[in-house]
Amino acid sequence: MSHDVPTRTGPDQHSPGFHRRDFLKGSGAAVAATAMATAGDDARAQVAPKKISTSAPQKIKLNVNGQERELTVEPRVTLMDALRNDLNLTACKDVCDRAVCGACTVHIDGKPVLACTRLAIEFTGQKIVTAEALMTPTKTDAVIDAFVKHDGMQCGFCTPGFVMAVRGFCNSHPNATVDDCRKGLGGNICRCGTYDSVLKAAYEVAQTKKGGA
Amino acid sequence: MAERKFSWPKQSERQILGTDVPRVYDGAAKASGQAKYSNDINTQGTLFAKLLTCPHAHAKVAKLNVEKAKAVPGVKVVHVFRDVGTEMRWEGELIVAVAADRPELAEDGLRAIEITYEVLDHLVDERDLEAAKAKMLTKSLGNQNTGDVDKALAEAKAVHKGFYGVPTITHMCLEPHGSHCEWETLDKLKVQLSTQNVSGTAGQFAGPLGIEEANVTILCDYVGGGFGSKFAADEWGVACAKMAKEAGKPVRLMLDRPTEMKVAGTRPSAFADVTIGCDAEGNITAWDSHHWGTSGTNGSTVALTVTPYVFDPPNRRRTATGLVCNTGPNRAWRAPNHPQACAYTDTAMDDLAAKMGMDSLEFFKKNLGLTKLAHIYAPELDIAAKLMDWKTKWHPHGKGPGGAVKRGVGLALHTWGGKAHAANCQLKVHPDGTCEAFLGSQDIGTGTRTCIAVVIAETFGIPMSSIKVHIGSNKYPKAGPSGGSTTIGGVSGPVRRASQTALWKIYDLVAAKYNVSADGLTVKEAQVWSDGKAICTWKQAAGLIGPMALEVVGEGPKDDGLTSDQVGGVQMAEVAVDTETGIVRMVKMVAVQDIGLVVDRLTARSQVAGALIMGIASALSEERIMDNRTGRFINADLANYKLPRIGDIGEFVIEFYEPESEYQRGVIGLGEPPAIAPMAAISNAVANAIGVRVPVLPLTPQRVLEALKGAKA
CATH class of the missing domain: 3.30.365.10 (Aldehyde oxidase/xanthine dehydrogenase, molybdopterin binding domain)
Incomplete structure (x- = not known):
């Protein structure tokens, strides 16, 4: 466990500014000093799943795309990294890592959340949905169809995050106008420049009230 | 028999060419996130690499000790890019990469590295020409004269003097540069590379790694943006392969966001003093400019040749100076030189107007x-x-x-x-009428797969669903890098040539079988037509090939009018x-x-x-x-x-x-x-x-x- 204590003997990689992961790890370690739970205490982790009890890896269960998935992660591991690296659900894209660009957007209990700045251990017992779930062999969400129809993508790297933002926005804003879409979808960055066609796709879905994930 | 020449259909006879065709192959895969980019590849046992980069614009490594990093639990390989004494000339230069079982453990490894720097003097101000001159950090990039600029300006009805500037920008690819490297055997490497250059990067791995180029497989089904910055294996790509070899495990090394912005490509800046004059009718008679800027330590800026931009007055003088700045190096950025030149030419013209x-x-x-x-x-x-x-x-x-x-x-x-780049297309027409095209090309977001299929669908008169397009591997016939707007011509020419060649062979088979003239045959709606009558289906026609697929290679570029x-x-x-x-x-x-x-x-x-x-x-x-x-x-x-x-x-x-x-x-x-x-x-x-x-x-x-x-x- 000694390596989990932030010693800062090394260089500050991207200063000025502190590294967020140091903070997350530091706070985990601080809590560990007073908490009673231990790393291997699976039963405890399940009983009180949201409690940050230690900085050591712990076994958690996440409900992702309708399936219970078990994984072992340190408390400092973000939901984004857990989805991508432990569950291979890479629709959740790692782009800004600072809750700025929306590429990591997933749904938690139906609401869009930026997975890069939330911890995986926060979400036990909640329903997590990634863009992968919007297209199965038997069903394709209307948002996916609209993105393809209007060519709401180029390189495609920001696209799954945008799709999840649009799905969330259309669920909560049926009948949204074009202007509503412009205001409501400002959380996602695209570098190739697909906004014009994403807007058409979002407006079409909002107007046709096609519900989805 | 009439001469058979490669050509496009008449405008009035197009079937699918030039219509709105959605991305049928990869659109839904991209939108649902099922498309896998290099940054998503995570095969069994993959290690994750993180980077220690230089925090100074100009410095030397004074002391470096990576032993403690090697001892961090989970860390498997530590790769030193720049050891003690190495000079680093811009912020972000790579010093050490650490690969570990998990990304957060690799970050722990970075923190355990002991390093100190000898900080050196730097120049990063790309606009202040005088300051750069004082530090002897400018380079003359030449001057050119046409006509008599001074005379023309003296005689001009109106003269405008202005200052214009465009600072450096970065490519900001949303998928950073990097790769996932996996050794299949001791001398056989598979690289999932985020690249605009699938067919042209194997040698850049093979050389430094001391293996045969034929033993390097480059794969890139999807690339998350390039804009001119992703043509090379790059030192971090080669390092990724080395680390994978040392660890005996696959390694994924992608640049983090700040490093991506600092080292993986910029568009050079350009600041310009412009004097422009015209006669009483508004005809531009003279242009006189001096522009300067930086591309990083190689001290370049926008090319003289595009100054002034598009418009070329009879009297023209142009001078350029490069600033040697301690900033990240430039790479081709969508239409190199042109946007900046346009920005200081068309604005000066507008001010004169x-x-x-x-x-x-x-x-x-x-x-x-x-x-x-x-x-x-x-x-x-x-x-x-x-x-x-x-x-x-x-x-x-x-x-x-x-x-x-x-x-x-x-x-x-x-x-x-x-203009079209070099590319070959291998086309297979299967006896059941379905088709496959193979090109070592890439889709950098432009819809390469869809465009290839549109050309085949147009040529054979068959639906897009009957066509499979394979790109993204250097094991397919070569195709040029996707840069400079060369891809659409580069792929559509060879694909059309291959398709027409195959079609003519099938026409000959149909003509013999149905006793009609091959010259009078056409295809549309998945049928073969002779003089306005459908004589067989496309599937029946393809069935005449025999039990194995008809294979044709189309080459490019050619000077035959297709592009x-x-x-x-x-x-x-x-x-x-x-x-x-x-x-x-x-x-x-x-x-x-x-x-x-x-x-x-x-x-x-x-x-x-x-x-x-x-x-x-x-x-x-x-x-x-x-x-x-x-x-x-x-x-x-x-x-x-x-x-x-x-x-x-x-x-x-x-x-x-x-x-x-x-x-x-x-x-x-x-x-x-x-x-x-x-x-x-x-x-x-x-x-x-x-x-x-x-x-x-x-x-x-x-x-x-x-x-x-x-x-x-």
Whole structure:
């Protein structure tokens, strides 16, 4: 466990500014000093799943795309990294890592959340949905169809995050106008420049009230 | 038998060519996130690498100890890029990579590294020519003279002197540079590389690794943006392969966001002092400019040859100076040299027009004789003016109606080559009529797969669903890198040649079987027709091939008229400027573009829209900001490096200029041209709105307010 204590003997990689992961790890370690739970205490982790009890890896269960998935992660591991690296659900894209660009957007209990700045251990017992779930062999969400129809993508790297933002926005804003879409979808960055066609796709879905994930 | 020549169908006889075709193969995969990029590859046992980079603009490694990093639990390999004594010439240069079982453990490894630096003197101010001269950090990039500039300026009716500038920007690919490397055997490497150059990078791995090029497989099904910055294996790619070998496990090494911005590519800056003169009728007679800027430590800027841009007056003097700055190196950036040159040429022209009291549109039209594409620009300007309603909206600079919020319109024009690159297509027509195309090409977001299939579907008269397209591997026939708008011509030529060759063979089989003339055969709706009568289905025709697929290779480029080059485009911008806050809001952009023959109208339109948005970004918000004191790139993150969002772009009107004469030219690339003119068009629109030039881009609220304040003083 000694390596989990932030010693800062090394260089500050991207200063000025502190590294967020140091903070997350530091706070985990601080809590560990007073908490009673231990790393291997699976039963405890399940009983009180949201409690940050230690900085050591712990076994958690996440409900992702309708399936219970078990994984072992340190408390400092973000939901984004857990989805991508432990569950291979890479629709959740790692782009800004600072809750700025929306590429990591997933749904938690139906609401869009930026997975890069939330911890995986926060979400036990909640329903997590990634863009992968919007297209199965038997069903394709209307948002996916609209993105393809209007060519709401180029390189495609920001696209799954945008799709999840649009799905969330259309669920909560049926009948949204074009202007509503412009205001409501400002959380996602695209570098190739697909906004014009994403807007058409979002407006079409909002107007046709096609519900989805 | 009639001579068989490669050609495109007549405009009136097209079936799918030039229509709106969605991305049938990869669209849903991208949208649902099921498409796997290099940054997503995570095979069994993959290690994750993180980087220690130089925090100084100019320094040497004074002390380096990585032993403690090696001891960190989970860390498997530590790779040193730059050891003690190595000089580093810009912030972000790679020093150490640590690969571990998990990314967070690799970060722990980085923290355990002991390093100190000997910090050296730096220069990062790309605009201050005098400061650079004082430090002896400038390079003459030459000067050229035509005619007698001094005489022409002395005789000119009006002379305008102005200063214009475009700072450095970065590519900001949303998928950073990097790769996933896995050794299949001790001397056989598989690389999932985020690249624009699938067919051209194997040797860059093989050489440094000491293995045979034939033993390197480069794969790239999807690449998350490149814009000219992803042609190479790069030192981090080779290091990834080395680490994978040392660890005996696959390694994924992708640059983190700040490092991506600092080391993986920039567009050189350009600042220009311009003097421009015209006669009493508004004909430009003289151009005199000195421009300077930086591309990093190699001390270059925009090429002399594109100065002034598109317009070439009879008397012209041009000088360029490069600044040797301790900043990240440049890489090709969508239409290299052109956007900056356009930004200091078309703005200076617009200011001269204002000085003459002329409508900018009339002034540009009057001078089209100084361009090589007047026959394209003239009709395009008329089309654009109508779509923008220019006559109603234009007013003398700063003299429009309105209170604090002023509206304005501006225009600019551009040119680009877009010639087909080298590529071969292997085409298989299976006996059941389905087809497969193989090319070592890539889709950098342009819709390469879809465009290839459109050409095959057009040639054989069969649905897109009968066609499979395979790209993204260097084991397929070679295809050039996707840069400089060379891909659409590069792939569509060989694909059409292969398809027509196969079709002629099938026609011969059909002719023999059904006792008809092969010359009279056509295909449409998945049937073969002779003199207006369907004589068999496509499947029946393909069945005549025999039990194995018909295989044909189409080559390119060829000088057979399927592809050509050199396009012209015109853009007009309308903005609303709040003179109290300095905020510029995009109202509308009109883009009229010549691209020869359109393959897929939907994805072609997307290319133009994307180019406009990138242009809006560099016109209004994005720039690399260097801190002169620390030498650091202080906005190297997506929060502070400002890009437009969905509500910031205004209305787009995109029109292809495609009379029969342009269709006849065949396929020409489109990626670069529309990305050139937006900065100049938007700057001109702002000048038209507020009556004063904001000299340096991007037109941030601060710069707009400073320009307004300067005009009042």
